Amino acid sequence: MEILTDFFDTTGFASMQFGNAIMILIGIVFIVLAITKDYEPLLLVPIGMGAIVGNIPVSEGMALSVYDEGSVLHYLYFGVSRGVYPPLIFLGIGAMTDFSTMLSNPKLVLLGAAAQIGVFLTFLGALWLDFSPAQAGAIGIIGGADGPTAIFLASKLAPELMGPIAIAAYSYMALVPVIQPPIMRLLTSREERLIRMKPPRDVSRREKMIFPVAAFLISTLIAPGAVVLLGMLFFGNLLKESLVTERLARTARTAMIDIVTILLGFAVGASTQADTFLTKESLGIFGLGALAFAIATAGGVLFAKLMNLFLTEKINPLVGAAGVSAVPDSARVVQMVGQQEDPHNFLLMHAMAPNVAGVVGSAIAAGVLWSVLT
């Protein structure tokens, strides 16, 4: 009888707390949303399952949780805590990104820069809510709308906020089609939304091959803190565009990125403990995250309108919203909103230019914040 009692004391039922139960429920909700509503399933399914696994109470002395030295989860979490997984994901992203639209119309790159105002204004908002500067920097990067970048910077500046930051970033990326359109319509007139842009020019093979190396050198000599993320991004792109490493590029954008995504999502979910997630700081992070996306969208649209004051060939201001680097969702939103006004106005390819420029811009912003706030 004593043996049974001792055994019962080691079960999860005996040590389950209210916070664990809530987190397991949250994990189930993520899985349901991912499967039924198609909300970022590639991330929310691993994160949701990881949250369930990570919140099963374990008895002391058994190295099972993500924070226990020697546990399997701890080794998987190494890639998150040390910022290994995000650069590998950027390698895959670079191997699947086509920078042609950006190369054919370079002024659209500035819209990717303008959208990063969401990062820095959110940083100020987090400081106002009494987060520390390092925490504010990690929260601000949610405005970059780039999951790997958010996780990378959180691991460097505020690992204790990794869970809510990652979940806020990916949740709002899935909600881009809901958040952006009202802001885009509010800030533009019907005449502006009807602007048609000249078709992009053809880009030569040499331009596509030279661009990754040159862009890497320019951006990282100005902001060395971005060397890891941008180095992998442009390396992946060079693998793709060189045409002599197609096998490596294919592996990077398929098997490798899928493996790392599984490990990253699962480990982030497993690290989401009740005592760090179910706090009022998390509410503040979720609120700031929504604000970040809204400000970034507004920043891109308004900057496009500002550029139009000086340009003879006008930019459709809707394209500015694609500076929010949720690739390719925000570009699709631009296409959708544009076609609601004119079904024959195809803005998708134009919107891809600030979309991919935003990836570079958010990585630079992360590098700057990391350099300054460490």
Next chain:
Amino acid sequence: MYAMPMLLEQTGPTLLGQVVPMLLDQSGAGSGSLANGLVVALVGLMIVFSALIFISLFIAALPHLLNKLAVIWPEVDEPVAHHESQVADDNAVLAAIGFVLHTEFQRQLDSQDSSEQSS
């Protein structure tokens, strides 16, 4: 060109890395001073814009540079490439052609049948 290294030393993360800690130390980083954060935000945004402006200028200049380079080293129309990816594309193209042909033949047969029935 000679001023560039000095300018780079005095701008961007180097200056930022020197000035901002001084500001944070003076007024206490722990209190999350908004004024200090504003400095970080403004300079950070300036750095992001600078980097992307330079990239944009480079992209704009690249076709002209390559045109000049093409005089010495002309670009070939067919780049060196492994053909394994084209093999997969050929199968997809053949399947698409087969589908179109089948659909077209079916349509012609259907129209032939309907004209025979009406006569």
